[in-house]
Amino acid sequence: MDYVLEMKNIFKSFGPVHVLEGIDFSLKKGEVRALLGANGAGKSTLIKIVGGVHSQTSGEVFLKGEKVNFKDEYDSKMKGISIIYQELSLIPTLTVIENIFLGRESVRGAFLKKEDMRKEYEQICKDFDFNINPDVITSRLSIANQQMVEIMKAVSWNADIIIMDEPTTSLTNNEKEGLFKIIKRLKKSGKSVIYISHILDEIFLNCDSASIMRNGKLVGNYDVKDLTKGKITELMTGNTNSGIKEKKDQTFADYKSEPVLELQNISRNNVVKNVSFKVHKGEVVGLAGLVGSKRTEIANLIYGVDKRTGGTILMNGKEVNIKSPTEAIANKIGYIPEDRKNLGLILDWEIYKNATAIQIDKFKTRGFLDPKKEKEFTGYGVKKLGIKINNAAQKMKELSGGNQQKVVVSKWLGQDMDLIIYDEPTKGIDIAAKEDIFHTVEEFSKQGIGVIFISSDLDEVLRVSDKIIVIRDGSVVCEMDNKGISVQDIMNKIFDV
Ligand SMILES: Nc1ncnc2c1ncn2[C@@H]1O[C@H](COP(=O)(O)OP(=O)(O)OP(=O)(O)O)[C@@H](O)[C@H]1O
Incomplete structure (x- = not known):
C-alpha cells in the first residue's frame, strides 16, 4: 500500500504523564482522514509529532516510505506538511499578505515578487470565496477572519499533507462551505488531509475514513460510511449510553418576579x-x-x-x-x-x-x-x-x-x-x-x-x-x-x- 504518512507504535510521555501509547496511524495519497477522540484523547499531541513540535518518546514516522525524524516545525514544513492548529499562529503585527507568505521565499529558492504574491493572494481569495484586505494588520481582524487567514496560509504552502485541527470553530457558514470546497479540491489534486473536529456532521461531509482514539490509544480505523454519530460517540467514550438529551425537559424560569x-x-x-x-x-x-x-x-x-x-x-x-x-x-x-x-x-x-x-x-x-x-x-x-x-x-x-x-x-x-x-x-x-x-x-x-x-x-x-x-x-x-x-x-x- 502506498502511504504518504505512516506512524508506527508511537509513544509520547511528558515526564511521568503518558499521553500516547502505541499509536499506529497511516494516510494514503488523496485520502481525507478524520482523527477523532474525546477531549484530551491525544489527537493534538499526535499531530504535533507530525508537525515537528514534539518528538515521540518512541516509535517511527515514515513519509512516502522513508523514515523521518523532524528536527523542528520548519523541518516538517519543508518536508511537505502544513498544519492549521487550534491556536492561531499568525504574527499579529504583520499584514495579512505578509503573514500568508512568511517563510515561503526559501521554499521556492528565490524571493517571491510582490506582484506574484498579490496575484496568488487574489487567486486564494477567489478559491475561498472570501474577501480580506491583504494590507490590513492581522490583529485588527476578527477571530473568524484570522482563522480564515490561517487556513489560507496553510493551504497556499502547497504541502502534500494538510492537517486541520478544528478549523471551522469560528467560521461563518459561507466560509465553512469555502473550506469544504478547498478540501475537495485538495483531495482531487492528490493531496492528503487529516481532519480533526468535534462537529461530527463535518466528518460525514468531508472525510473518507476515520481513526478513533481513546485515552492515548487507537480504538480502530473505519470507513466513514460505516459510522453513525452514535457509533462514533460510543467508540470515543467506550460508553454505550452517553446520556445525551435532545431536548430541554424542565424549566426553572420564574416569570412572576422582577426580571434579573x-x-x-x-x-x-x-x-x-x-x-x-x-x-x-x-x-x-x-x-x-x-x-x-x-x-x-x-x-x-x-x-x-x-x-x-x-x-x-x-x-x-x-x-x-x-x-x-x-x-x-x-x-x-x-x-x-x-x-x-x-x-x-x-x-x-x-x-x-x-x-x-x-x-x-x-x-x-x-x-x-x-x-x-x-x-x-x-x-x-x-x-x-x-x-x-x-x-x-x-x-x-x-x-x-x-x-x-x-x-x-x-x-x-x-x-x-x-x-x-x-x-x-x-x-x-x-x-x-x-x-x-x-x-x-x-x-x-x-x-x-x-x-x-x-x-x-x-x-x-x-x-x-x-x-x-x-x-x-x-x-x-x-x-x-x-x-x-x-x-x-x-x-x-x-x-x-
Ligand atoms: N506539555 C504537556 N505536558 C503535560 N501534559 C500534556 C502536555 N501537552 C498535552 N498534555 C496532555 O496530553 C493529553 C492529550 O492532550 P491533546 O491536546 O493531545 O488532546 P486532544 O485529543 O487534542 O484534546 P481536545 O479535543 O480537547 O483538543 C491531555 O491530557 C493533556 O493534558
Whole structure:
C-alpha cells in the first residue's frame, strides 16, 4: 500500500504523564482522514509529532516510505506538511499578505515578487470565496477572519499533507462551505488531509475514513460510511449510553418576579440597534443568529466591555450603568467568553490559579491566598465537568483545548450571580462532554440565575433554552418560546424566509 504518512507504535510521555501509547496511524495519497477522540484523547499531541513540535518518546514516522525524524516545525514544513492548529499562529503585527507568505521565499529558492504574491493572494481569495484586505494588520481582524487567514496560509504552502485541527470553530457558514470546497479540491489534486473536529456532521461531509482514539490509544480505523454519530460517540467514550438529551425537559424560569435583566432599546453606534429583551430568574434565553450577527457585541454591552450609545439596562428592576467587567462581576454578572485564549485564561498560569481567578477572596486564610483551598475548589470543578488534568498545579497550556474550555466554565461554579452569559461555550468540546456544559446551565438556572446562551449550533440552543431570541445584523428579529419549534423554524427567522 502506498502511504504518504505512516506512524508506527508511537509513544509520547511528558515526564511521568503518558499521553500516547502505541499509536499506529497511516494516510494514503488523496485520502481525507478524520482523527477523532474525546477531549484530551491525544489527537493534538499526535499531530504535533507530525508537525515537528514534539518528538515521540518512541516509535517511527515514515513519509512516502522513508523514515523521518523532524528536527523542528520548519523541518516538517519543508518536508511537505502544513498544519492549521487550534491556536492561531499568525504574527499579529504583520499584514495579512505578509503573514500568508512568511517563510515561503526559501521554499521556492528565490524571493517571491510582490506582484506574484498579490496575484496568488487574489487567486486564494477567489478559491475561498472570501474577501480580506491583504494590507490590513492581522490583529485588527476578527477571530473568524484570522482563522480564515490561517487556513489560507496553510493551504497556499502547497504541502502534500494538510492537517486541520478544528478549523471551522469560528467560521461563518459561507466560509465553512469555502473550506469544504478547498478540501475537495485538495483531495482531487492528490493531496492528503487529516481532519480533526468535534462537529461530527463535518466528518460525514468531508472525510473518507476515520481513526478513533481513546485515552492515548487507537480504538480502530473505519470507513466513514460505516459510522453513525452514535457509533462514533460510543467508540470515543467506550460508553454505550452517553446520556445525551435532545431536548430541554424542565424549566426553572420564574416569570412572576422582577426580571434579573431587562434591556430597553440598547444600542452601540450602528452595530447594536435598539435591542430589547428580558431575562427572568432561572430563565435560559438563547441568542440565535449567524456568526457576525452581533450576538457577542450585545453581550459585551451587558458585561461592560463596550460602551452603550443608547438605551437602558435594568437589573432586578433597577437601572445600572456598568462600565467594565469588574463592575459587571460586582453586579453579579458572569461571562464565559467565546475567545477563551485571550479573555478567559492565562495559559502560563497553573490550572488552579486560573480556576480561582474570579472568586479569589473566597480562598484566603487570614488575608493570604491558601493554595489548599484553591486546589479544593479546582477539584470540585474538575469533577463536576469531567476535566482531564493530571494535577491542579499543571500549567494551563498543558491541557487539551477542550479541557481548557471546561476550566473557563468551572471558574463560575459557586459564584454569587444573578445572570451568566455563555458565548459559544462548546467550541472544541467533544460530543459527550457538551452535556456536562449543558448541566451547568441547568444547575445555574435551578439556583435562580438567569442565563443568556449564545451558540451557532441551533440544536444546542433548542436543547438548553426556554426562550429563543433571533438576532440579525445587530437587531432583534423575534422572540420564540421553545415550545414545539424546530431548528428549521429558527433558521427561517434567521434567514427571513
Ligand atoms: N506539555 C504537556 N505536558 C503535560 N501534559 C500534556 C502536555 N501537552 C498535552 N498534555 C496532555 O496530553 C493529553 C492529550 O492532550 P491533546 O491536546 O493531545 O488532546 P486532544 O485529543 O487534542 O484534546 P481536545 O479535543 O480537547 O483538543 C491531555 O491530557 C493533556 O493534558
